[in-house]
Amino acid sequence: MLRRMVWVRVVLVLAVLATAVVLGGLRASAQTASAPGFVYRCGIHFCLDGSYYYFAGANTYDMFTYGGSYGDTETQWMDKARINAHFARLQADGVKVLRLWMFSHEEWHGFESAKGVYSEPQFALFDYIIESARAHEVKLIPVFENYWEAYGGIDTRLEWEGITSGELNRWKFFNKAQCPGCFTQYKNYVSYALNRVNHYSGIAYKDDPTIFAWELMNEPRYRNATPDENTTGTTLRAWVDEMGAYIKSIDSKHMLGTGMEGQETRYGYGGDSGNPFVFIHQSPYIDFTSSHPYPTEPWANLTIAQTRALVRTWITESHTLVGKPFFMGEFNSHTGVRADWWAAFYDEIEQSGGDGSAFWWYDDRTPTSDGKFGVDASSPELAVFRQHAQRMQAKNVYAGPTATPGGPTNTPTATRTATPTVNPASILRVQHKRYNTDPADGVVGPDLQVVNTNLNLTVPLSELTIRYWFTADGPQELSSSCLWSQVGCGAVSSKVVRLASPVGGADSYLEVTFPTSSFIIQPYGATGEIQLSAHKSDWSATNELDDYSYTTNDSFADASHITLYRAGQLVWGSEPTGAALTSTPTPTRTATPTRTATPSATATTGTATPTSIATATVGTATATATPTRTATPTWTPTVTATPVAGVACQVSYVVNQWTTGFTATVSVKNTGTSAIGGWTLAWTFGGNQKITNAWSTTLTQTGASVSAKDAGYNASIPAGGSTSFGFQASYSGTNSAPAGFTLNGTACALAP
Incomplete structure (x- = not known):
C-alpha cells in the first residue's frame, strides 16, 4: 500500500555500523510446520496446537523504525518503551496477528543499505520486536521485500545490478534472464534473516513460533512485460516457486504467503498485472492466499455490496479452487463512514468462512500521521474491530488431526491403508467454559459447545441432547433460557429437570435439545458457543462450586461431567454417581427393551429420549417419570467384517x-x-x-x-x-x- 501514501518524516542520516556476514551452508529443519506453538495450515483453514486459528489482525508496517537509528543499539537505535506500548495496545484491542515490514534499503533504519551488507543494530531492533510480540501474545507476519518504491524496494536491488529502476522495469526483477543477480540478492537476504539467532532469546527466526508466517513481498506484480504475461502469470509463478522452495529448504516450520493484492479484470477490481490470484496461489510452496481490497480508491469505486461480493469470491476460490486458507492482508476505506465499511468487511469474512485479516494500518501515534488510511487508538472503527476479534476467537475450537506440514509439497497425499470402522456415537464431545466469574450470583450459567472429532462424518444437531448437572440449592421453581448461540437461540430448547433423588453433586439437570434445528456439525466442526442460563424464581443465591458439571475454565475445554446423548444413547461424559445409564422400568411395564448394536441392523427414523435416572417434573415432589425409547436411533452401526472367532x-x-x-x-x-x-x-x-x-x-x-x-x-x-x-x-x-x-x-x- 506504500505507493499510495504520502510520507512526511525527518530522516537523520547517520553512519551505520554494518557487519559483513559470511553465509553458512543451508540446512533444512527436520520438524514440520505443526510443531507445538506454530500456526500451520490444516486443509483450508489455519490451526494451532489442534484447534482452528481464526484471527483478527492489523498492519503496523513501520514498527521497524521505532527508535533513533543512531548510537547505542539497546538504548538509542531502538525505542523499547514505544515498541512495548504499541504491542500492549494491540493486545488490549484483540489483535492476534501483526503484519509488518522487515525490509529497507535506506540509511535510516535500513536492514540492507548496501548490497549484501546487513545492519546488526537494525536486526537487533527486530529481535526486540519479536520478543515484545511474544510477551504480548501477538504473532507476526514479516514481509521480506517491497514491490513499490517505499524504503527502496526492488528498485534498489535492480540499481545494484546496474538496471534502470522504476515501475516500467520492475518486471525484470522476477525474470532470471534479465536479472540473475536479483535472485541471488533476494536469496542471500532471506537466508540471513531466517538463520539469524535472536540475541535476546537465543532462538533462530526460523525456529520461533512467534512468527505466524513469512511473506515473499508486498504486492508483487509482473506487469506489461509481454501481453500474455498479464493474464498467465507464468514468470511470476516461476519466481514464487523458486523462492518458496528455497525458503522452505531453510525453514520448514513456518507458513509462507505471497503478499499479493488480488486484483484482476475478471473480478471487476483493478486490472491484470501478471499475478492471477488462483494460479499464483496454487504454488505448492504457498500456504495461504492473500488480497488487499481498497474499494473506495477512484480506480476501484466499489459499493459495499460489490465489495462484499468480491471478498466472498476470494474466499470461495481460496477454499475450493486453491484449497488453502484466505488472508485479507490489507484493507481499508477513506470515504463514507469507515465503521460501516469495516462492519461489512468483517461480516463477510465471518459469514463466508474467511480465515484472517489485517486492517491497514494501526498507527501508534494519536492523532495518526496518515489522514487517509491511518487508524489510531481513538478511532471509532476499532469498536467494530474488537467485536469482530471476539467472534473470530470464539471460532477457535478443537480441529482434530488435520495438521498439514510445511515443505516442498505442502499438500499431503492421502494414502488409505484401511477402511475405518467408525461408530457415530463415539465421535462427539462437549466443551465448557464459564461466562461469568461469580459462582454465587444466583445464575447457573454454562457456556457450551459440541465438537465433532471425526474427519468424514457429519452430525445433525437435532439428534443431540445435552445435560448439565447441578444442585439447585433450594426448593424454588427453576427457569432456563438460551442467552446467545451461534446456531441461533431459536433453535435451542432448554428445561430444568429435578431428580427424584439427589446424586453426587446434582439434584437437577439443565437439559438442552435442538428439535427444530437444521444445523449440521461438519467434520472436525463444532456448534460454536451456546450460552445458557438457569435461575430460581426468586433469584436467590446458588453455589456452583459444588455442582457436578461446573468447571472454572475461561476458555473451552473438554467437560466429561456434562453428558451428551445422540438419539437417546449416551455418547459423551459420565453421569453423576448413582445415575443409571440404562432406562428404569415403569411400574406398568415388566421390562424396558434394551437396544444392542446389531451389525446387520438398519436403524429406522424416529425420536428418542436420553436414558438416565428417574426424574420428576420441576416443582413436583412425588411424581416420577421413566424415559421411554420410542424408536431406535437414526444412525446405523457399520461393520466391515465378521468378527474372527476368539478375537474380541x-x-x-x-x-x-x-x-x-x-x-x-x-x-x-x-x-x-x-x-x-x-x-x-x-x-x-x-x-x-x-x-x-x-x-x-x-x-x-x-x-x-x-x-x-x-x-x-x-x-x-x-x-x-x-x-x-x-x-x-x-x-x-x-x-x-x-x-x-x-x-x-x-x-x-x-x-x-
Missing part, C-alpha cells in the same frame, strides 16, 4: 502421508459380547516412525514399540462399539502400516 477386537489404521511425516487415525472396535472397561492398544512399527504428538489417548513409544492407553473419557467401549484416537509422526524411507495390534494383550483382527 478389530482395528483400522488410516494414514494421511507426505514425504517426511504422516497423521494416523486408529479406530478400535469391540467385537466381543461384553463391554471393555479400560484399554491399552499396542503395536510395533516396521520402520523408523517416530510419534511427535497424539490426541484422545495417552501414548508412549520405546523404539519401534508403541502403547496407546485410553484418555479416561473414552475408556469404556461397549460391545459392538468403537473408539478412535490419532497421532502425528515423522518417518523416512518406507511408512508401512503395523503388521498387527493387541488390545489389553489380546490380538485384534485388522479391518479389511
Whole structure:
C-alpha cells in the first residue's frame, strides 16, 4: 500500500555500523510446520496446537523504525518503551496477528543499505520486536521485500545490478534472464534473516513460533512485460516457486504467503498485472492466499455490496479452487463512514468462512500521521474491530488431526491403508467454559459447545441432547433460557429437570435439545458457543462450586461431567454417581427393551429420549417419570467384517502421508459380547516412525514399540462399539502400516 501514501518524516542520516556476514551452508529443519506453538495450515483453514486459528489482525508496517537509528543499539537505535506500548495496545484491542515490514534499503533504519551488507543494530531492533510480540501474545507476519518504491524496494536491488529502476522495469526483477543477480540478492537476504539467532532469546527466526508466517513481498506484480504475461502469470509463478522452495529448504516450520493484492479484470477490481490470484496461489510452496481490497480508491469505486461480493469470491476460490486458507492482508476505506465499511468487511469474512485479516494500518501515534488510511487508538472503527476479534476467537475450537506440514509439497497425499470402522456415537464431545466469574450470583450459567472429532462424518444437531448437572440449592421453581448461540437461540430448547433423588453433586439437570434445528456439525466442526442460563424464581443465591458439571475454565475445554446423548444413547461424559445409564422400568411395564448394536441392523427414523435416572417434573415432589425409547436411533452401526472367532477386537489404521511425516487415525472396535472397561492398544512399527504428538489417548513409544492407553473419557467401549484416537509422526524411507495390534494383550483382527 506504500505507493499510495504520502510520507512526511525527518530522516537523520547517520553512519551505520554494518557487519559483513559470511553465509553458512543451508540446512533444512527436520520438524514440520505443526510443531507445538506454530500456526500451520490444516486443509483450508489455519490451526494451532489442534484447534482452528481464526484471527483478527492489523498492519503496523513501520514498527521497524521505532527508535533513533543512531548510537547505542539497546538504548538509542531502538525505542523499547514505544515498541512495548504499541504491542500492549494491540493486545488490549484483540489483535492476534501483526503484519509488518522487515525490509529497507535506506540509511535510516535500513536492514540492507548496501548490497549484501546487513545492519546488526537494525536486526537487533527486530529481535526486540519479536520478543515484545511474544510477551504480548501477538504473532507476526514479516514481509521480506517491497514491490513499490517505499524504503527502496526492488528498485534498489535492480540499481545494484546496474538496471534502470522504476515501475516500467520492475518486471525484470522476477525474470532470471534479465536479472540473475536479483535472485541471488533476494536469496542471500532471506537466508540471513531466517538463520539469524535472536540475541535476546537465543532462538533462530526460523525456529520461533512467534512468527505466524513469512511473506515473499508486498504486492508483487509482473506487469506489461509481454501481453500474455498479464493474464498467465507464468514468470511470476516461476519466481514464487523458486523462492518458496528455497525458503522452505531453510525453514520448514513456518507458513509462507505471497503478499499479493488480488486484483484482476475478471473480478471487476483493478486490472491484470501478471499475478492471477488462483494460479499464483496454487504454488505448492504457498500456504495461504492473500488480497488487499481498497474499494473506495477512484480506480476501484466499489459499493459495499460489490465489495462484499468480491471478498466472498476470494474466499470461495481460496477454499475450493486453491484449497488453502484466505488472508485479507490489507484493507481499508477513506470515504463514507469507515465503521460501516469495516462492519461489512468483517461480516463477510465471518459469514463466508474467511480465515484472517489485517486492517491497514494501526498507527501508534494519536492523532495518526496518515489522514487517509491511518487508524489510531481513538478511532471509532476499532469498536467494530474488537467485536469482530471476539467472534473470530470464539471460532477457535478443537480441529482434530488435520495438521498439514510445511515443505516442498505442502499438500499431503492421502494414502488409505484401511477402511475405518467408525461408530457415530463415539465421535462427539462437549466443551465448557464459564461466562461469568461469580459462582454465587444466583445464575447457573454454562457456556457450551459440541465438537465433532471425526474427519468424514457429519452430525445433525437435532439428534443431540445435552445435560448439565447441578444442585439447585433450594426448593424454588427453576427457569432456563438460551442467552446467545451461534446456531441461533431459536433453535435451542432448554428445561430444568429435578431428580427424584439427589446424586453426587446434582439434584437437577439443565437439559438442552435442538428439535427444530437444521444445523449440521461438519467434520472436525463444532456448534460454536451456546450460552445458557438457569435461575430460581426468586433469584436467590446458588453455589456452583459444588455442582457436578461446573468447571472454572475461561476458555473451552473438554467437560466429561456434562453428558451428551445422540438419539437417546449416551455418547459423551459420565453421569453423576448413582445415575443409571440404562432406562428404569415403569411400574406398568415388566421390562424396558434394551437396544444392542446389531451389525446387520438398519436403524429406522424416529425420536428418542436420553436414558438416565428417574426424574420428576420441576416443582413436583412425588411424581416420577421413566424415559421411554420410542424408536431406535437414526444412525446405523457399520461393520466391515465378521468378527474372527476368539478375537474380541478389530482395528483400522488410516494414514494421511507426505514425504517426511504422516497423521494416523486408529479406530478400535469391540467385537466381543461384553463391554471393555479400560484399554491399552499396542503395536510395533516396521520402520523408523517416530510419534511427535497424539490426541484422545495417552501414548508412549520405546523404539519401534508403541502403547496407546485410553484418555479416561473414552475408556469404556461397549460391545459392538468403537473408539478412535490419532497421532502425528515423522518417518523416512518406507511408512508401512503395523503388521498387527493387541488390545489389553489380546490380538485384534485388522479391518479389511
